[in-house]
Amino acid sequence: MSYTQNIDGCFGAERLARADIDAVLANTEPALTRLRAQHGDHALPLLRLPEARDDLAACEKLSAHLLKDTSNLIVLGTGGSSLGAQALAQSVDKYRPIGLPREGAPRFHFLDNLDPFAMDAALGQLDLRTTRFLVISKSGNTAETMSQTLSVIAALEAAGGGKYIKHHFGVITEPGDRALRRLAEQYDIPVLDHPPGVGGRYSVLSSVGMVPAYCLGLDAAAVRAGAAEVLAPVLAGAKPADIPAAVGAALTFACENKLGARSQVVMPYGDRLERFAMWHRQLWAESLGKDGKGTTPIAALGPVDQHSQLQLFLGGPRDKLYTVLTQGLAGRGPRIVSNDSELAYLNGRTVGDLADAEQRATVDTLIANMRPTRTLYVPALDARTLGGLFMHFMLETIIAAHLSGVDPFDQPAVEQGKVLAKKYLQEMRR
């Protein structure tokens, strides 16, 4: 396994007893049995993605189309159509932290939030002739994504580039008669299928994540291989205690029901997992938050949140479970040189040494303050380990939903707002 889960910090005074977990763990058996069956009869397509390879050539082909003579590559898509790719981009591209692309590679932008000023900037400031757009919408009619796409096409046509539109776009959407697919056909834009039956927040291992992966120069097959490795014990019928995702799901359930933990803080250390925590936030919130149930996922980031949220985590109410994602950081980064006696403790260390010491100190301080804390340690973050983390948390979420008695795959509450927005738009003065 490409990561190590440690839940010891969840036991002891003001926290759980070992027996609390064992009792819940037994109740994960039906969910695990169902997952095995759903893999067997292909009822949950998500579970077949890790082993799939035959669709990757088409993903690579679409990425080649998007990379041709390209200075800027913009992903238009929202929620699950963007966050997985954002996590992939951030995790492996060491230049992204300061906004620089890899040498010879285009600059990546994820316009996942509908913002009129951001769209003005994109259309007004980028060289549209060498700007490409990957449009991702499962339903093929997401209002935000369609608006962005249609405004780009209008801008290209206004600039006299109407006949080149197909060179500027690639599309991923579900099969069937959909607005986005009709638009793509109108302009002869290449289209890849969003796999049917895979919800947006569970789609990172599909074309939705793999096309961006190829665009980023990532090893897409390695992402899937890492996911397969984490799924394997589930498919092999391992005991719940030997499946980290089942242990994690039991832990979240026990913390909620035994300790009254209403929130789960997911706090990676290091910039490269910042978006991963946002990806997890959507996954958990939409999958578990329904029927009046659901703990609240809180995305944090280390070390910076030591100077922001940590005071509350340590000194506030005991209403949270803490999941800290730690990485092998020691020895990384530039070296620190100081001749100041007050800073002697830093002299000769690397930036990564300090970050490493801080992630361990935060975990130990949370535990010393009797806050239930688990760690997932990743020695080296790469495409494979990230694929494993994606699968861990997707499985954990599905199993947790089973324990809570909710459907992990729907999002019934958000429809009302969509209808209302349409109504308000129609009432607006033109």
Place this chain on the structure above:
Amino acid sequence: MSYTQNIDGCFGAERLARADIDAVLANTEPALTRLRAQHGDHALPLLRLPEARDDLAACEKLSAHLLKDTSNLIVLGTGGSSLGAQALAQSVDKYRPIGLPREGAPRFHFLDNLDPFAMDAALGQLDLRTTRFLVISKSGNTAETMSQTLSVIAALEAAGGGKYIKHHFGVITEPGDRALRRLAEQYDIPVLDHPPGVGGRYSVLSSVGMVPAYCLGLDAAAVRAGAAEVLAPVLAGAKPADIPAAVGAALTFACENKLGARSQVVMPYGDRLERFAMWHRQLWAESLGKDGKGTTPIAALGPVDQHSQLQLFLGGPRDKLYTVLTQGLAGRGPRIVSNDSELAYLNGRTVGDLADAEQRATVDTLIANMRPTRTLYVPALDARTLGGLFMHFMLETIIAAHLSGVDPFDQPAVEQGKVLAKKYLQEMRR
């Protein structure tokens, strides 16, 4: 006032009664009286910043030093030494959404998170000859900021630029004998005072925010003028009901104690307030989260979180207060053109029309689902209105702390982790 607060959505079935607020509002009187007194006797320097102008020339001078022949300007600072400036940068620079600087202006980077890979990227990929660093640390010995600064100096010296170091840096730190000040003296780096007695999370109106404001080409005085406008009714002895920050504080207290709201979601609509929500998150978490008390601030962003957190907000437990920051977005952004009948509702609208309809729809849907929801509406976001929002939430936080009986200005719990990190660093094999 540059914004309008509306708390009507907090009253009704499953929410508060008007009397719940009135009772708490009376209890804000002592806090308001104390604030007036602290302004009078200069006991809380924060309250004197909105009217101050005599320090701005020095701020502008330091910014001129940092802008000379500059391609990249990096702010080194963490928590309160960065988030306010991030909010300023994002709110007013329409090019930032896609990572482009204003024409002729340097590219801004906020390295507020200690990350070895980000530091490698900064030192390895940027042209250091034209890269400048604004180093901000109130204490003058923040481990992360000192490590970053010292590793930059080492890299500059290794590249033969040792004698030009003073041209690369500006420093903001408190007066007195401090490691950062000693370092600045050693290299003849210009230093500005971090005003004593102003905590990091309350420092955005000081040099900490004003130097970056000048670097960004912002009207720093307008930021302060906006803050002064919001502070004015407090200083004039207005009734609590006529002071939006007092009403807001009473609301958070009543929602926590009458409704069991354990969290407050702060959800701005539009990219330009995304960092503002992060600034507020620190302010609230560190000021209120102590002595086992404190509600949890949750940063959200619209419209994108309609596709992420909104399902939980609408369908999950009734344990949150919702604060939606809405902006005047209608008519903004590029126009949408579509000949598809399914998308007829978008045809002829602008991207901002849709975003505007969505922010209203989200507010109304939260209320229809009987979730306590207030709005702060800003017709036009600029330096002045942003200054007003900063002051509103600082006052609200201080008053809320008074209601909860905690000290809004300390952060006692985080010291333990700092000590432990130092210990682990010392034990590490070199």
